[in-house]
Amino acid sequence: MASWSTADWTALVECGVRRSFRPGQHLLRQGEEGSWVAALLHGRVRVTYAAAPGQEILLAVRGPGDLLGEFGYGDREPRSASALALEPCVASLVTDQRFTAWLTTRRIRAHLDRYVLAKTREAADLAWRLTRCRPAQRLAALVLTIVAADGARSGPATVPMSQAELAEAIGVARSSVTPILADWKARGLVAIERSHMTVLSLDALRRERTAPDM
Secondary structure (H helix, E strand, O other): OOOOOHHHHHHHHHHOEEEEEOOOOEEEOOOOOOOEEEEEEEOOEEEEEEEEOOEEEEEEEEOOOOEEOHHHHHHOOOOOOEEEEOOOEEEEEEEHHHHHHHHHHHOOHHHHHHHHHHHHHHHHHHHHHHHHOOHHHHHHHHHHHHHHHOOOOOOOEEEOOOHHHHHHHOOOOHHHHHHHHHHHHHOOOEEEOOOOEEEOOHHHHHHHHHOOOO
């Protein structure tokens, strides 16, 4: 969803320090005080909010070209969500001071405001889909969101999550997800491995996402 110009993005990345993250590693932790913004260069992350231990909701999936932690930059409050790597990731960590200088020098504060508003709307739409739709629709919406986050994708559309992780993300038991994935596999929509899934037909999954109740 990010739409920074190449020159603006390059200038931001050069302001920070690059760091690599392993799958499952936190880039941000909810509740922690943050003094930097992460510019995501490679890999996808899931953004989650936890009301209590074991009670977590997926807010978004972010990919290359996205920012993480800019909400905390705006109001200096503790992190409002956590961000965990779905796959090997690389991000440039930019201090608040340098981030402010970047916004001022490049004259793109208005662009950042539009970007934040777009993220808010996207999170609201995904949260609605993942809590109000049937499990098959929820799963299709999640898979399409994960694939879309990999904006630089040149190979197969992959989803680096296990069946258990997918079930947890949409708030259902794994036993609810297994027959859906089995049906999709039988119909040639996906290929399933132990720790990831490859999407073979994005158009078919888009139809699954909007399929009417039976």
